[in-house]
Amino acid sequence: MTGAVVAAMLTTGLLLVVDGWRRARRPSLADRVVPYVRDVHPAAAEVPTGRLIEQLVGPTWRRLTRSIGESLGSNAAITRRLRRCASDDDVEDFRVRQATWGAIGLAIAVAVSLLAWSAAHPPVVALLLWCGAGLVGGCLACDQALSSQVRRHETRMRAEFPTIADLLALSVAAGESPVAAIERVSRVSHGALSLELGRVLADVRAGATVVDALDVLAARTGVLSVARFAEALAVAIDRGTPLIDVLHAQAADVRETARRELIESGGRREIAMMVPVVFLILPVTIAYTI
Incomplete structure (x- = not known):
């Protein structure tokens, strides 16, 4: 060794x-x-002193992470997931973080391999396979962490949507324009959906129209209710239909969808609750009776 x-x-x-x-x-x-x-x-x-190591090994490290990342997943899928979770990182930053996680997994696997070698002298091939599994496992764990971040972000957006839609309806009913209503709601609220509305405002201030910014939001998000809301709001602004009715209808549809999902989740958990009853409580009762 x-x-x-x-x-x-x-x-x-x-x-x-x-x-x-x-x-x-x-x-x-x-x-x-x-x-x-x-x-x-x-x-x-x-040359910044704190970035000296990054400038020395940065290009080689980026090329290595890019090659590893392309073998583990496409850059288009990573870009789409980063946009869905409203992350400021790009694909290269994610690849660097993924390679770092893989290096950590490899270091842990090497440490375990050294302990196993000093204790029992297992086959070298098994240790090499274990080290490779640690490297791949660290990269896959980083990918799964990004997927979990996307799911949490979209869950928060789905939970915040009815309240945000009602606030937008109240602002529009008070006489404000759609852009002013979005700006007011994004300023007074805090959460995942208000962050997405802030990105819509940034696109509008950068020169895009409200309809184009809402279309981008509908294409960016992975929440179906928010995508339908953005498309309906864009159509209402483009064609001049009443926004208040559209917003209230969207909020009611999302609340109905959440109620239906809660009932379905309760039904699935009711079936899952039969597992401890059948496999734990019932055998103990029969054994006690015998």
Whole structure:
């Protein structure tokens, strides 16, 4: 194991030297331009001390994470899920975080393998498979964490939607325009759906129309009720139909859907409650009777 560690360190050092030599032969655009603009903009030539390690190993680490990420899932699906959970990260940031999780899983697997080797000397192939499983498990755990974040975000949006729709209806009934109503509701409320409304306002202020911003919200979100609400609101604004009736109808539909889902969940849990009754309580009762 000592020889393997020394060989791994030597190989890593050689790879870093080769990579640095290759990058030095082909300098980047910033390396070619900075010497000529140092007098005009001195801050352009400064290297932040806290990011020195990132600049040394950053390009190699990003290429490695990109190759690992493409083998574990498509970038389009990751982008769609990041948009659905209203995250500010991009695909590259997620890939870096995924590779970090994989490195942590690999480190834990290596530690367990060393303990197992010192205790029982298992086969080396099994230890290598265990280390590979730790690496893949860490990457998959990061992906599952993103999926869980998307589900929590959409659950909060689904729970907040009826109240937000009623507040929008009250604001429109008071005489405010749709944009002013959305701005007021997003300012006085806090939550996942108000964050999405804030993104709609940002798109409108950036130059998009209200209808286009609502269409983007309908395409971005994974909650069917919010997508229908955004589409209905866009159609109402485009065609001039009364917004108050549309908002109240959408809120009533979502409340009815939530009530139906609660009844269905209760029915499923009622069946699940039969498991401890049949397999635990009933055998104990029969054994006690016998």
